[in-house]
Amino acid sequence: MSDKFVVIDLETTGNLPKKGDKIIQFGAVVIENGIITDRYSSLINPQKSIPAFIEELTGINDEMVKNAPLFAEISEKVMSMLDGAYFVAHNVLFDLSFLQEELIQAGFEGFYGSVLDTVEMARILFPTADGYKLTDLAEKENLQHDRPHQADSDAQVTAELFLILLKRLSSLPLITLKQLTQLSGGLKSDLQQMLDEITTNKNMDAEEFLNSIEMYRNLALKKRTPLGENDEAYKIDFLYPSTDKEKIGVVKQGLEFFEKRTGQFRMMDTVYQAFHNKNHTLIEAGTGVGKSLGYLLPAAWFSKQSKVPIVVSTHTIQLQEQLLKKEIPLLEKILPFKINSVLLKGRNHYLSLEKFSQTLMDENDNYDTILTKMQILVWLTETETGDKDELNLSSGGFIYWNKIKNEAPIFSQKEEWKEKDFYLKAKRDAKAADIIITNHSLLLSDIKGEGSILPAFEYVIIDEGHHLEKVASQFFGHSLDYLSARLMIGQFGLYEQKQLFYEMEGLLSAIPRQKAKLPHTFELNQMVIDLTYEMDEFFKLIAIYAKAKLTNKKGFNRIKVRFTHFDSEKERNALVHSAERAAFLLKDLHSAIMDRLESIKGAKGTLSAAEKNKLEELYLFGQELAELRNTVMKCFLKESKEVKWIEMDTRSPQNITTFLAQPAFVADQLREKFFQVKKAVVITSATLTVNHSFSYIMKELGLNGDVTVQQSIPSPFEYKNQVQLFIPEDLPAINSVTLDEYVIAITEHIITIAEATKGRMLLLFTAYDMLKKTYELIKESGFLNDYVLIAQGITSGSRTRLTRNFQRYDKAILLGTSSFWEGVDIPGEDLSCLIIVRLPFSSPEEPLTEAKCQLISEQGGNAFSEYSLPEAILRFKQGFGRLIRTEKDRGIMIVFDRRIVTTKYGKAFLKSIPSIPVKNGTINELVELIHSWL
Structure with a gap:
């Protein structure tokens, strides 16, 4: 060489x-x-x-x-x-x-x-x-x-x-x-x-199989560390450490440096009591309380003593990773006994080794597929989970992943693969685990009971609990988007997939045909072509419908348009007819494929592993067709009370179009199907109360205030010494000028403030269009040329990458919308100024908001005070939480929206965050204050 x-x-x-x-x-x-x-x-x-x-x-x-x-x-x-x-x-x-x-x-x-x-x-x-x-x-x-x-x-x-x-x-x-x-x-x-x-x-002889690798059916795999045995006879003699002194004793055994946090100990006791007394409990724990350890320690104790698993559910993957890689190892050091913990995801997250092995040496692969196969071969020597979220796949790689992901087998799955199956291992580990970490969607899938991956459980901790209602709305709803529908049907228009139909034909020819003749392969291919055409037409009509209803959104690219039964326009009827045709074609193609597969399955004769694999692919395609048809029917052809709307990008009418249907309120479903069947659910987050009351979140989730324990644990930070809130007096009222005039006014302020704070600024917007216009105007002005401007949706990269880039530069300004209002952790000097451009009310034209407000008004309630205001306050609290992440942080928060001081309801925003000094003044006066404060 x-x-x-x-x-x-x-x-x-x-x-x-x-x-x-x-x-x-x-x-x-x-x-x-x-x-x-x-x-x-x-x-x-x-x-x-x-x-x-x-x-x-x-x-x-x-x-x-x-x-x-x-x-x-x-x-x-x-x-x-x-x-x-x-x-x-x-x-x-x-x-x-x-x-x-x-x-x-x-x-x-x-x-x-x-x-x-x-x-x-x-x-x-x-x-x-x-x-x-x-x-x-x-x-x-x-x-x-x-x-x-x-x-x-x-x-x-x-x-x-x-x-x-x-x-x-x-x-x-x-x-x-x-x-x-x-x-x-x-x-x-x-x-x-x-x-x-x-x-x-x-x-070859010199190759030592290190302890870390094992050979299995021609694949080199990382040896798996077995989950510790759950010894049934194992009895905990340790009593839960109920006093602060006992807790300090326990924690200090595992941690040299431990700082006592009264709030964290209070949280531990509240969680332990919730499980012990079988109570549903809400805990709002401010930043810095040490929430994760605050619920993990009592959960581990209760799980061991009662021999029951505790499910911990989070909204974000980041928090799941943090719990598994940082918090659980910490917990293991502290506890005087062993615990088993496992992270569980939906079945499709796991690799099927059998399918991967069968497709590994397929010929005629494209570049992306070859690269993905090579990535997976290397990954198998280092993964213990087989979870796709560990991999960095290209978009072409995801197409290949769909062929090798884990699914319930119909034809194949030999016994010999079961031993190393990643999904089955995850299920086995979960059965033996004391703490099972999962996400809100998977937690809710247990409600449907459709072969849930979770073992039976009665005790739950829901972290990031303020997201549960939104996830439940999506979970109980339906969504239909052009790209995934087109991709799913389109893959059967590809050469290799057409071949599948011909191979199925070959297998059928060996079986005496039933009297009822099955359609020929060319007819199947024609059905795929017809269906592709009809789905294209259907989504074109969805786009036409959305644009026809659009009246006042000139200049906006991303739009949401509500779809209701009150529309008598011809577009609506055309859309329903198109949905009927699509549903009919989906049903036909599904039946044709399933009838053939049944004939083959029922026939004697042995199929090779490769043939079984191909039939498996066709079977899954059939299932996806049935699901798609079901969604089309639910969205367009069956009466339902769900809120329906279209989201699209007007620049590319078809490709980025999604039709959604969701229930306006999920409280009843959650109460009946979840809270009434579980013994104890603990819901925690830094933002659950509005004006020191839990009533809004309880109403949204369907919890009964009389029997739900409510505990608010304030942050240990000295906010009044760490934060100052400034409100400029020389900005126009947000609704008194046009969007462009408002953007010009705030851009001047942003430039002045940036020069005073030397960057290190996070700007939170409620609408992407305003963010984009502000970003462009700052760029155009040339005043901040030596600052790094990072903008969500403009600068490429995930939220995590944008945050990392922001931390890398001294003079950086980060502009973010919705997902940046929470979950972004920028501790220390990296963030010293937070600007909230406008109070985060959802737009009244937002379909779900509009529907919720309508329903509340119809029932004689006040939609603003019962829904719009509390929802905005919770988001405002999330935004505020970005600024101070440790006890040493200092910073300023500036709210451009004068409604916070000029309206009656503005006080509710200020009352919901910790008490801090508030200062009004012109921009010049505020700049002086910024200089002296920072």
Whole structure:
């Protein structure tokens, strides 16, 4: 194997060498026999000016390259370095295309040796990484990366990363390496060549199966740590530590540094009593109480003493991960006995090893599928759960995942796969667990009892409990979106899926046909074509209907339009007729597939594993068709009391269109199906009360105030010394001016405040359109050019990534909407100023809000005080909670919406947050105060 690798990075004037873009900096690092032996870098004179955004990105300007060599002057050195070496780069095709162009112009033939791409290698070898940008990977591997977008620095970091990737490759079991080699012919780089050489050199006998790997049916899997046995005879002699002194004694056994928090101890007792006395309980626990340990410790104690499992449900994956990786290990250190805990998700989250093994060496795979198979092979040597959320899959990877996800088997599943089945393991572990962590949706699926993955349970803790009502509305409702419907039906228009119909035909031909003739394959294919056409027409009509009802949303891209029975327009009738046709076609295709499968299933004769697998795919397709038909019927063709609406993006009428139907209130269903059947449910969150009362949340969830224990535990933080609230007097009232005028006014204030606070600002908006206009105006003004502006929905990346980027820069401003009002944790100096642009009332035109308000009014209630106001206050409290995350944090909160002081109801917002100093004034007066406070 060539032991020489040259890692190259280029900075360029743009992306298109064929259109005249040129190299402005060249960086190379030479690796020989696993050691860096040489480095070379040079600025290059591109003989054209460097665009402003490239200068901003790289820090390289025209002056710096004026006296630099032309590429032709260093081309000979570059060619001699590359002689006999692998060309390695992070996104190799980009660097190679530039280098070829420049080398040919310098009179060389170009480089035609082997190339390796560290992006591709990282995706395969780090299948669970958050991201594959060089900066992300450098952070993951703790590599110093001081000057991103400088060729010498990037080449050095890429070289260090490449050595780590090589080491990871060499550590893989031989069987995995061989499987990777077989697949790697379809990659963009020459990884196959290198894998071949590594595999040849890896002596089979010398391979020691480390304690961590086991071989199973030709797959190398990580050995699983067995869950501790739940010893039935095991009796806890320890009494629950009821006094503070006893609790401190217990906690100090496991933790050296422990700071007593009275609120946390109070919470422990409340949770323990709830289970002991079989009471439903609401606990509002302010930031800093130590909520997770506050409920986990008494839950573990009660579970062990009573030999019952406790289910802990959260809304976000982040909190589930935090409980499993941080809080439970902490709990295990503290407790004087052993506990078993497990994280449970829905069945489709788990990999089916049997399906993966059967599809592993399929031919004619596309690039995404090959890459995903390689990722999974590596992942199997490191995962204990087989849970897809661990993987970083491409969109093409998700399509392949749908073929190999775990589902109830109809034809296949051999006994021998059951032993290692990830889903069955999760179920087994749950049966033996004391604490089962899950999410609100899965918790509710237990209500339907449709083969729930959760074992029987009576005691529950619901964290992030303010989300339960919303999740329940979605759970009891239906949604129909164009993309997933089109993708599901469309996959059977693909070549390989059409083949499935022909293979089924082949199997049927071996069976004496029933008298009732089944349709021929070409008829099945025609049915798929007809159905695809009808679904397209159906969604076009949904879009036409939504636009026809749209009156006052000029300039808004994302819209929500309510669908009601009062509309007598022809669009509504056309839509219902189209739904009927779609439902009819769905039923026909479903019946045709199921009849055939029944014939095959009922016939004697043995099917091969591959044939069973194909039939399984068809069976699941049939089930999905039935589900889709059921949703179409429920949404359009059956009378129901649900609130129905359309959400769409007007720029792309069809693709981003969803039809939703949800109950306006879920209190009755939750009361009957959940609270009345469980012995004790503890609901906790930092935001459950409105104006110190739990009545709003109890009404929403269907809890009886007379028998529900209510406990409010304030935050231990000294808010009055840590936060000041400022309200500018010189902004227009929000409803007295147009959106554009309001945006101009607040943008001026934002610029002034940013300069006073030096960034470190989080701006919370209630509507995306206002956020976008504000972001554009700040950019256009040029006043904050040396600040990093990060905006949700504009800057790419998940909420977590945007938050991480915000923390990375000193002068940063983060603009967020709905999901940023909560769950974003930015402790310390990273956030010193929070601006709430307007009080977070839901728009009265929001379909669900409109329907709830209508129902309350019809029943003689006051929709504003019973629903709109409390909902806005809870969200406001969530926003406030972003600012102070630790006892050392200090910060200012600014509310632009003057209604907080000019209206009667504004006081309710202020009363619902901790008591803090409130100051009114002009922007200039407030800036003075900001300076003295910060």
